[in-house]
Amino acid sequence: MRVLIYVSYDGTSYSGWQKQNNAPSIEEELEKAIFDLFKEEIPVIGASRTDAGVHSAGSAAVFDVETRMPAEKIAFALNPRLPEDIRVVKSMEVRPDFHPRHIDTIKTYCYRIYLGRIMDPRFRLYMHQVHVPLDVGKMRAAAAYFVGEHDFKSFSSTATQVTDFVRTIYSLDVSEIKNGLEIRVTGNGFLYNMVRIIAGTLIDVGRGQIEVSSIPKIIEAKNREAAGPTAPAKGLALEEIRFLELE
Amino acid sequence: MRVLIYVSYDGTSYSGWQKQNNAPSIEEELEKAIFDLFKEEIPVIGASRTDAGVHSAGSAAVFDVETRMPAEKIAFALNPRLPEDIRVVKSMEVRPDFHPRHIDTIKTYCYRIYLGRIMDPRFRLYMHQVHVPLDVGKMRAAAAYFVGEHDFKSFSSTATQVTDFVRTIYSLDVSEIKNGLEIRVTGNGFLYNMVRIIAGTLIDVGRGQIEVSSIPKIIEAKNREAAGPTAPAKGLALEEIRFLELE
Numbered sequence: 001m002r003v004l005i006y007v008s009y010d011g012t013s014y015s016g017w018q019k020q021n022n023a024p025s026i027e028e029e030l031e032k033a034i035f036d037l038f039k040e041e042i043p044v045i046g047a048s049r050t051d052a053g054v055h056s057a058g059s060a061a062v063f064d065v066e067t068r069m070p071a072e073k074i075a076f077a078l079n080p081r082l083p084e085d086i087r088v089v090k091s092m093e094v095r096p097d098f099h100p101r102h103i104d105t106i107k108t109y110c111y112r113i114y115l116g117r118i119m120d121p122r123f124r125l126y127m128h129q130v131h132v133p134l135d136v137g138k139m140r141a142a143a144a145y146f147v148g149e150h151d152f153k154s155f156s157s158t159a160t161q162v163t164d165f166v167r168t169i170y171s172l173d174v175s176e177i178k179n180g181l182e183i184r185v186t187g188n189g190f191l192y193n194m195v196r197i198i199a200g201t202l203i204d205v206g207r208g209q210i211e212v213s214s215i216p217k218i219i220e221a222k223n224r225e226a227a228g229p230t231a232p233a234k235g236l237a238l239e240e241i242r243f244l245e246l247e
Numbered sequence: 248m249r250v251l252i253y254v255s256y257d258g259t260s261y262s263g264w265q266k267q268n269n270a271p272s273i274e275e276e277l278e279k280a281i282f283d284l285f286k287e288e289i290p291v292i293g294a295s296r297t298d299a300g301v302h303s304a305g306s307a308a309v310f311d312v313e314t315r316m317p318a319e320k321i322a323f324a325l326n327p328r329l330p331e332d333i334r335v336v337k338s339m340e341v342r343p344d345f346h347p348r349h350i351d352t353i354k355t356y357c358y359r360i361y362l363g364r365i366m367d368p369r370f371r372l373y374m375h376q377v378h379v380p381l382d383v384g385k386m387r388a389a390a391a392y393f394v395g396e397h398d399f400k401s402f403s404s405t406a407t408q409v410t411d412f413v414r415t416i417y418s419l420d421v422s423e424i425k426n427g428l429e430i431r432v433t434g435n436g437f438l439y440n441m442v443r444i445i446a447g448t449l450i451d452v453g454r455g456q457i458e459v460s461s462i463p464k465i466i467e468a469k470n471r472e473a474a475g476p477t478a479p480a481k482g483l484a485l486e487e488i489r490f491l492e493l494e
Contacts, residue, residue, distance in 0.1 A: 008367050008368055008369075055369055057369070075365070084371055085368045085371065087368050118255075118326065118334050118335070120304060121255055121256050122255075122373060122484075124332065126369060237369075
């Protein structure tokens with residue numbers, strides 16, 4: 001059967017989702033735990049490849065296994081075989097050709113900004129510190145321009161093999177939280193580094209380095225150099241992946 | 248001059264506040280940073296000695312130094328000399344005989360409980376996971392008995408040299424947060440392990456192992472064995488120390 005797992009992790013100690021030589025990855029740890037459970041080398045197919053240091057409260061992956069264990073129990077059997085900073089939140093059976101990257105999904109990411117001169121050490125691995133005041137009103141006005149279907153080439157790393165840069169953002173909200181700001185974005189798909197570049201651009205708007213009114217021109221430029229910097233990985237977390245056919 | 252510093256830290260990697268042989272401590276790291284800044288071995292006097300794994304968003308300590316540097320700038324000079332998981336939040340001059348343990352203070356601690364079957368890895372070092380449902384109404388009713396002046400010997404580790412166990416709790420609140428519960432307690436002083444034993448007792452009330460009505464008898468017993476277990480260190484954070492003479 002094909003098993004879908006939802007996975008949460010603290011990305012601090014990993015080189016990212018994808019397997020790498022000489023660096024620990026989420027994918028490799030999952031495959032090791034699956035091997036330990038089923039005594040079989042089984043590849044996992046991830047829905048989303050997060051970068052080094054990016055966190056997740058809801059990644060997803062599938063793998064195929066013949067077992068009598070009910071699919072729902074597999075999460076609980078995998079967790080004791082995983083490091084403490086990776087947890088399988090849920091497991092379920094899906095159709096044999098369910099491919100998590102080739103079907104309709106809605107993904108939500110959250111980028112967390114710590115405001116204030118001195119970082120609270122408990123948040124240092126999960127928030128990006130900005131040392132200057134940010135104008136939240138301007139950031140919200142800028143965020144509104146991103147919503148809808150656009151060619152987001154200006155907000156994609158140039159290190160990509162993608163040729164179609166059109167994506168739809170359903171919502172992009174900037175909210176004030178206890179120690180700073182949270183940028184929450186939901187869409188049907190995201191380009192490589194897209195959320196981090198949007199966050200970096202909104203931060204530049206908030207500090208007055210990019211005008212709100214120039215956002216449409218930055219989008220139109222379809223040129224990575226037009227947008228702001230890529231905000232650091234540790235502020236980013238994939239919050240949720242929804243598979244429409246499972247709803 | 249005598250300098251008062253407020254200190255935040257992630258206690259995960261430390262044996263606690265107090266210096267130990269063969270284990271890193273907050274106190275030692277602060278003294279190393281002070282030595283690096285002033286080229287002088289200067290002892291710090293802490294207001295509160297947290298245990299291994301306990302966090303802090305507002306510990307305090309004093310030390311004496313002759314320097315032309317304004318006291319307010321010392322925080323910023325110390326931070327680059329400290330590990331990332333310790334931060335001096337504020338520094339200020341105080342009277343030469345200001346002793347942070349021998350004057351009136353109001354301390355606030357917070358104990359965080361993660362509810363749910365599978366721990367979100369990002370909270371694993373900062374919350375204590377409880378696997379069973381907790382009755383918050385019962386926990387709140389039990390909490391009310393702690394407020395006021397009491398002999399808290401039942402809620403003190405027996406490994407203590409203290410002889411006077413009378414302390415005043417100003418408030419003890421149980422609130423629901425995103426992934427669980429927060430127990431917040433404010434008082435004029437706390438015995439060794441007192442907040443963790445109160446938390447462990449309230450958890451036992453929440454799960455039905457201790458009756459709400461037995462709390463007064465547990466307090467009256469003045470016997471550590473009457474109370475519930477000591478909840479794990481990682482759920483605890485010292486949130487604030489207020490020195491009344493500075494207000």
